[in-house]
Amino acid sequence: MENQILQIIYLIASVTFIAGLKFLGNPATARKGNLMAAFGMVIAIFGTIFLYTTETGAHLHNLGFIFAALAVGTIVGWIVAKKVQMTAMPEMVSLFNGMGGACAMLISVIEFKHLSEADLSLVEPAHLLIIVLGLIIGSVSFAGSIIAWGKLSGNVKDKSLGMQQVINIGLLLVILVLTGVMIFGNGAYTAELFYAVFALSLLYGILFVLPIGGADMPVVISLLNSFTGVAAACGGFLYDNKVMLVGGILVGSAGTLLTIVMCKAMNRSLLNVLIGNFGGNANAEGGAPSNFEGSIKEVTASDAAILMKYAKKVIIVPGYGLAVAQAQHIVHDLELLLEAEGIDVKYAIHPVAGRMPGHMNVLLAESNVSYDKLIEMEEVNPEFATTDVVLVVGANDVVNPAAKTDPTSPIYGMPILDVENAVNVIVNKRSMKAGYAGIENELFYKPKTSMLFGDAKKALTQLVSEIKALG
């Protein structure tokens, strides 16, 4: 009876996951979808705690410890998730993803210990295979997510060991061979092989993410996200638990597709991201030796203010620099001020502006910028020709004309915002440092471009007060 109720609960939870994910795909229903999936998760968790019975009909014990662990996780998770800055969202998602991977990994370790206390030779190969798969995928996801988190938060630098791809593929092969020997071999050294695979999988996770450039981290996080989904599904298989299987595979498949869609937005293939070393080796830290004709023209805030005040149409192009400087509120002030002057103001949102697709939308929405002012790339590109002033705030690679003109450029082929079609381009940047992809930007050297150096928040604040001063 209890078990039957639990099965019904699992069924309901599975439906909330599917419907929740569906609702998440539409701006109007997204929040409801998230809450729905959360509700399904809560009933599945409490259903399991109170109603789960083993084959012998025994209930779960250690309930005190389980509740203690739930309490610790909930309190810490809640506080961290509530406190994190909007700019740090991408790395937060990565960190939580790593926790899920680690959870799957530990389940496999405990399950293996449990089996090896009995007799390993009695275990069905397929059963062992699932445990090991959960271990490998969970470990890779855990280690990889932690590295991705470190990279986005600036604690881990891009590194390549040289021959990195050869090492990675070799390592992967070793893991697969060891797994094969463990499962289909004569049963000797099973435990040793298991822990070797465990250690190598963690190492692989680190080496897999380490050489990938920071600009590609969102794609990697999305990929690791789907890995964790598959690892969770392995657990579902292990316990014949359908809600784990549904949730895991759903995320695994949706996550994989999302990864591919993100790659498409940057006009790159997944393979290219994984082995391309995009931005990894480039000279991202160095200064900017100019290879272009023309020179940099600097503009003062008061000149920029005049330019903007007497414009008819202004388009703002936000980038990661806006997020870093927390300038989303002041940019909204600027927008209101210009609109009060009767100027048409819009935001041009590149699909990969910031560190994640949708990053800018989230950030600008935080400061009450109206949703319909954020125009996506395809729609806004024809508008630049009729625009008087484009203000680029902390964006670089997404407005780099090299993506169109220079076949040797690493970002060649990526669709960009055609800001150079506007009459005037004002670029706010902290310095002449290259963008995340580590490449030069010819746009800055064009005659119609002027540079407004400084931290985005400070520069915009100055700009706003100068415009006000003009009366």
Add this chain to the structure above:
Amino acid sequence: MLTFITQHIEMFYLIILMIFVGIELIGHVPSVLHTPLMSGANAIHGVVIIGSIIVMGQAEHIASLILGFLAVVLGTLNVVGGFVVTDRMLEMFKKKK
């Protein structure tokens, strides 16, 4: 191997179906929602916590108990953190004047 597959044939059907459902669900989502969607999916795979609860509830030895405790904590972090972060992102989409 064959007996294993036929024994779990229902699960295999479920896997195939869910792969297609997942693809269908994400198919036509505007890029503005990619980040919240990824975050929401991230929270959903926190369902792995169910496995850790089952393991923990049957743990007999201190080592399994400690590892299980850790697994449940990590799983909870994934679930709670994932859903709360997603909600915060989406909350901002709604806040319009």
